[in-house]
Amino acid sequence: MAINLKTPVVESREQRLGTIIAWDGTASELAEESGYARGSCAGCGPKARKLCEIRGPFTQGSICSEMMVECQAGNVRDAVTVQHSPIGCGVGQVIYNSIFRNGLAARGLPVQNLHLISTNLREKDMVYGGLDKLERSVRDAFERHHPKAIFIATSCATGIIGDDVDGAASKLEAELGIPVIPLHCEGFKSKHWSTGFDATQHGIVRQIVKKNPKKQEDLVNVINLWGSDVFTPMLAELGLRTNYVVDMATVDELAQLSEAVATVSHCYTLASYMAQALEQEYGVIEVKAPQPYGTAGTDAWLREIGRVTHREEKAEAYIEKEHARIAPKLAELREKLKGIKGYVATGSAYAHAMVEVLRELGVQVDGSLVFHHDPVYDSQDPRQDTLSHMVDNAGEVENFSVSNRQQYQFYALLQKVHPDFIIIRHNGLAPLASRLGIPAIPLGDEHHPLGYQGLLNLGESILDVLAHKKFHQDLAAHARLPYRKEWLAEPDPYILARESANH
């Protein structure tokens, strides 16, 4: 199914991919029920993945698409993002500023505050519309910062009152002479926030990337977040240069996305949309391989990059060298980690990769939670079927749950498997684990477990965090949970949904 770049509004994940946010079973069952060639979905049509989603009456605070626009478009170094919203959406400036600053510092780039401006809509604007304020704020953005592009993030409020943001953006783009890019990211429009990634990438491909690219034969796009610079040295082994996007990139770096030879990423949940759009529109090859985690994943990933960029020999040489380099340390870590149990609770594709890394380190993984599940990615290519790759390479995960950061379900999930530690990226789950005596590894640097070195990195981090247990177990003896005794005694985390389905 082609990506539709004609309209300014991105198609949501559930429309394109059949994304679900609640499901319960084993990893292999979910892999079977999802799309791809081996799935049971043949004949459903590309947009009709018939995954059975669980819907329950109780839900805890989630995350919204607008936040993903803030943390992507809002972290482009020489652009400004205008948040067309009441002031409350603007508080996200705080977290994404802190992450931006620390990310810049970690990457060795000049540290600065991000540039986000709220239009600060009030009650009156809900009645009369907020376009005057939007125009004013876009002009403020231009006059204050002389940016190379201005993004506009919509909000639930402007979506409901129906402000013509696209019209205003076109007018201002003509007036200011730089791209003014509306990003439609109303929180209520998608059940999963990863649509916000797609909204940002949709706008970038439509209005920033060069329409008549001059191919750069050795340039590879890396779609990532704020992670440390592990791709540059790795790709340099193959004689390739790195173009990191979207966070902390410049507008010029975004513009040359179409000039690259290929696109890779640290996570298909994040990168699926733009990688496919660049291939479709500009022939930039999306590297269709397992993600670069663990030996099997990294080998296959490097070989595919080698193949599509005609650097097979260099890839093989690097693979051989790295295997030899990490072997002794890996053996040592596997010895130390014998009998340790881990649990993975992260975004979808990333979780599949983490389970593979843990299993290769010899860590037992009996359960994993993902915030959502995409039955397919935009390429619809089975080589990107990360869940099946996990099942095939690392084996079954008995308790595989799709739970959109629902902490109340996490309690029973942990009781089933009693891990020694958990791996997280997003907030909201680790505090509960901590109160149960279980430490967490928060992978703020998403590249920490990536590639061959990533295996060793994560192994070391597990040894570190096991020492942390002392803190958490002391806390667990004194902490209170807000859940009713009856709920804590309930073994089925999805019981409320099952009950309401039976009514």
Place this chain on the structure above:
Amino acid sequence: MTEIVPEKTNSIEQIRYGCAIGALHSATAIPRVVPITHCGPGCADKQFMNLSFYNGFQGGGYGGGAVVPSTNATEREVVFGGADRLHELIEATLKVIDADLYVVVTGCIADLVGDDVGSVVGEFQRQGVPIVYAETGGFRGNNFTGHELVVKAIIDQYVGDYEGPRTQGTVNLWSLLPVHNTFWRGDLEEIKRILEGIGLKVNVLFGHESGGVSEWKEIPKAQFNLVLSPWLGVSVAQHLEKKYGQTFLHVPAIPIGAKETGAFLRKVADFAGLPKEKVEAFITAEEKRYYLYLEDFSDFYAEYWWGLPAKFAVVGDSAYNLALTRFLVNQLGLIPGKQIITENPPDDVREGIREEYRHIADDVATEVEFEEDSYAIHQSLRATDFGHKPPIIFGTTWERDLAKELKGALVEVGFPASYEVVLDRSYVGYRGALSLLEKIYTTIVSASA
């Protein structure tokens, strides 16, 4: 340097407050009270991760911060209304979450589509469920006004009517905005401690020292209300005056240091009619300890070789801004360079606040600016003449780069304070003043070489 302060527009860059639903923290700040948020999927997370986490890393408390119950409204609730969904969520919450009181707060979606939240919540109230609601859609105002809405909702819908006797010597405290003020927990503890020191029983209402909902039930029995902030809480006290016939004392400046705190305690004691001996005995004992430490500090203050700042700027909400300015001028003898109030106080209280700054000391008057947009704030600071040496700025994370640009020092004292880890640290009263001195001069000394 020709820096022009820009024309005021609607734009707010680098925000310094949240929206009305940020007042979900006014529920979480009460022990065993849990908010139920009826809003889009991101609202609860945003208000928590920013106002609480990346602001001193305060923690989610009992209710869980970002993962409090939420309808996570979708297109269906926008098109067909969300009242049924809210009803379903409340029912389920009662099965899962163990709280003494549930506070329903609404976001833009519910308020725009016009959900009848009152009738949904009313149904549960009639069944005896401890639950209240406040309409806090983001376009209605900021988290300061949201706080007053939530407080009044709890008073009107949960505490209820009262016509019994009052307990002399008991006071309800209305002061710093919980969570938004990075140091509220330690500060409220210190304010409670000193008021108890002079013989009052204090309903502190928020934080770890609060008795939770049972303490809130005691509100109507208190002798009086104490509003300790430039304006926040005054409308609550007026509401209580009307509702229960309770008087209130309004003290705009939160005291920092012995001089200010002594004067404050005498004023409160006077209003409450407390016996002088106990009050003076407490003040004497506190001053003894305070001035012994101040004497220790004075060696450093008098002899330190490498220069200490003389001029300061404060950028923050009016409560801390006024309190800090008074302390820095009167206790440390620093010179006010620029004071900017950032929480957008109501128009009718601004002149009163200005007047406070015109009498900072007998011999020191200063003008204060009101501005919420950090771009304008930073331009104003750049245009300020701080004299022959760099200033010390009391501000937020937004001032980190500006402080470097001005070669000055920065103490992050307010939202957002993303580079501070704060537990029970306080900057007010007797003990907080000493912590503040430690913080200020550790910042200076540690940056010196």
